Amino acid sequence: MSARIVILTGAGISAESGLGTFRDEGGIWSQYDLAEVATPEGFAADPALVHTFYNARRKNAAEAIPNAAHAALARLEAERPGEVLIVTQNIDDLHERAGSRTVLHMHGTLRAATCAACGHGWDAPPVMHAEDACPGCGAPATRPDIVWFGEFPYHMDDIWEALRGAEVFVSIGTSGSVYPAAAFVQDAARAGALTLELNLEPSETRSYFTEARHGKASEIVPAWVDEMLAGRWP
Numbered sequence: 001m002s003a004r005i006v007i008l009t010g011a012g013i014s015a016e017s018g019l020g021t022f023r024d025e026g027g028i029w030s031q032y033d034l035a036e037v038a039t040p041e042g043f044a045a046d047p048a049l050v051h052t053f054y055n056a057r058r059k060n061a062a063e064a065i066p067n068a069a070h071a072a073l074a075r076l077e078a079e080r081p082g083e084v085l086i087v088t089q090n091i092d093d094l095h096e097r098a099g100s101r102t103v104l105h106m107h108g109t110l111r112a113a114t115c116a117a118c119g120h121g122w123d124a125p126p127v128m129h130a131e132d133a134c135p136g137c138g139a140p141a142t143r144p145d146i147v148w149f150g151e152f153p154y155h156m157d158d159i160w161e162a163l164r165g166a167e168v169f170v171s172i173g174t175s176g177s178v179y180p181a182a183a184f185v186q187d188a189a190r191a192g193a194l195t196l197e198l199n200l201e202p203s204e205t206r207s208y209f210t211e212a213r214h215g216k217a218s219e220i221v222p223a224w225v226d227e228m229l230a231g232r233w234p
Contacts, residue, residue, distance in 0.1 A: 001158040003085035003102070005228075006166040006193075007073060008184055010089045012173020012200055013217045017064040019092055038148045043116070047130035047143070054144045055127050057091070058110045062126070066098035069172070069221035074099030076225045085162050087155075089174060089181055091146055106153040106181065112145035121145055153180065160187070168234065169193045170224075173217050176203035185209055194234050198224060 011019070036042040037053040077084040077100055086095055086103045091110050095103045113124040120136030124144065132142040147153050163169065169188035176182045185195050185208045197203060197212040198220050206212055213220050227233035 001085065001162045003162050003166060004083040005076075005080070005085070005168045005170070006162050006184075006188065007084065007086045008089070008169070008171045008174060008181060009073075009086060009095070010172070010174025010181070012175075013069050013221070014064070014067075014090055014092055014094055015173070015200075016067045016069070016216065016218050017092075017094055019060060019064050019090075019094075034149065038146075039150055040148055041150075043143055043148070050143070051128050051130055054110065054146065058124065058126060058144075061092040061094075061110050064092065064094060066094040067218045069217040070094050070098035070100070072222040072225040076228060077102060079229055087159055087162070087181075087184075089178070104155040104158060106147070106155055106159065108144070108146040108154060110144065110146070113142055114145040115139060115141050116143050117141040156180070159184075163187045163193075164191045166191065166193045168196070170196045170198060171203070171205075171209070172198045172221060174199070174203060176205035196224070 032053055036046065037050050043050045073086060084102060086100055088095060088103060088105055089107050091107055093109060093111055111124055112121055113128060114121045115134035115136055117139040118134060118137040120134055122135055128142060131140050133140055134142055163184055166188050169185060171185060174181065182205055185205055189195050189208060195209045197206060197209040199214055201214055202212065224233065
């Protein structure tokens, strides 16, 4: 997969739309033990608990509204067709609802379900239950199509290819603490890309970026897109 501009987005881009991050105190993530709701072992031990957690997240995401940062990236793609690829760590669909069309969800999406027994996939209903039968094999082994801790992210071959060919790599709203995404800036830089961090605060990988801008995503992302479209950046 080729793209001149590769953009990695994390939880920080959706935070202003009301979707919490791992680090939010009092948010949905803080109410659960991640080992119980975001690992294959947790699902095997208590699938009902995992479904309860993701049903709440699915409802939260469905009620959220794309913010100015999502809209700006969609505008960038619309005005520079064929040049922009969004790689997101997020499992919400706010990029698509804002108008982005070329999006790779490396951690899966709340909109999809899969079968832990046979691997069949389908559109997720608003509410899922542990006893739901797979429409493919009939087994009561349905799970959210989410990449959990200990599982391999989706689309990695396409992502590595895009990073090797990118002229610009931008990381938005991510802490730089989770691999393999944390290494994307190094891979893009080795391939010769100009690298930019747009984040609320410096990430753990700030030193690898050519340039960094810090502030609210809804402010700094539209400002950068305006510069790109006006030919003022890079």
